[in-house]
Amino acid sequence: MSSATLSLRAASRARLPILGSVALLIFLAGFLLPGYLEGGYLQSMLNNGLITGILALCVAFVMHQCGLVLFGIATYYGLAGYACAILVNSFGFSAMAAAGLALLITLAAAFLVGAIVIRVKPLAFMMICLSLAELMRHLVALPSLRKTTGGSDGLLFMPEGRVFGIEAMDLLDPARIWPLIWSATWVIGAAFLIVVSSHFGVRLRAIKENEERMRFSGFNTYWPRVFAFAGVGLAAGVAGVIQALASGFASPEMFSIITSTNALLAAITGGVSSVVGPVIGGVLYTWAISEFGAMGYSQLFTGIAVILVMLFIPRGILHPLRLLRRKGGRA
Known part of the structure; x- marks a missing residue:
């Protein structure tokens, strides 16, 4: 190992306390943000942006760690939201109990689906995940299930009790x-960062690079990816539960291809190789849709913006900043 590499690693370790302090200050300052936003529109847009950012983070994690395109993250987002609403309406669960059980259901579903689809080819993986989301969208809209799911109109619910000290209403x-959305974003981001930096994350990336070599070396290449898939489904479920509680409503559109597409494009916009990038991409993408939609050209301008990003900064909008930081560190 060269002395230059050792010095770079030493410099990175020396910056860790500084970066940790800055992150802590940003996290604490974030709780004060609602007091500086005028009106509920900006706050709602930022809330939706972070929820999209969580879904984008899930998609980015699977792409970066497993080399697979999860074009169907809406399955677990919608499943958790509907499970929470049904548990409240049909079984009388409190908000916290419904949220907890909904996440367990989502985790179990993601584990079972992952155990089936993780073996297939990447293209088949993408199409199966997308088809599953569309299947769920049509399932909850069936007239025969209207009493339970609300049919095509969606399901209104009014939970009672507290969620982490906040009254459900x-x-x-x-x-x-x-505060719930902000905290959830940080917790999920930190969890993914820990996994990426761990031995488990290294094994996932090694499997992505050469699965056959890892298998011949005696490593299990199946279960690590199944566990990763289940964890991503759980994280998407957290976003679904929060969205359902924030609106008191679960809609078939939670499963729609638009939800999955927005998460994928937000991940690509922010960059799939970092934790911060997809979250920022989710906020920017949500803002862009809102602004372009006000002008009546939502799909046109958003499409142009995504194409420009993929052509000129394919590694995401944060990549140029990382290059500048590296050059500054070498100077």
Whole structure:
């Protein structure tokens, strides 16, 4: 190992306490943000941006760690939202109990699906995941299930109790649910960062690079990817539960291809090789759709913006900043 490499690693370790302090300050300062936003529109847009960012983070994790395109993240997002609403309406669960059980159901479903689809080819993986989301969208809209799922109109629910100290009905206020969304984003981002930096993350990337060599070397290449898939489904489920609690509503559109597409494009916009990038991509993508939609050209301008990003900064909008930081570190 060269002395230059050792010095770069030493410099990176020396910056860790500084980066940790900055991250902590940003995290704490984020709780004060609602007081500086005028009106509920900006707050709602930021809330939706972070939820899209969580889904984008899930898609980016699977792409970066497993080399697979999860074009169907809406399955677990919608499943968790509907499970939470049904548990409240049909079984009388409190908000916290419904949210917890909904996440367990989503985790189990993601584990079972992952155990089936993780063996197939990448193209088949993408299409099966997308088809599953569309299947769920049509399933919850069936007239025969209208009493339970609300059919094509969606399902309204009014949970009772508290969620992490916040009254369930207060969660309908965009400013009151902000701490929950903000905290969930950081917790999920930190969890993914820990996994990426761990031996488990290294094994996942090695399997992505050469699965056959890893198998011949005596490593199990199946279960690590199944566990990763299940974890991603759980994270998407957290976003689904929060969205359902924030609106008091679960809609078939939670399973729609638009939800999955937005998450994928947000991940590509922010960059799939980092934790911060997809979250920022989710916020920017949500803002762009809102602004372009106000002009009546939502799909046109958003499509042009995504094409420009993929052509000129294919590694995401944060990649140029990382290059500048590296050059600064070498100077």
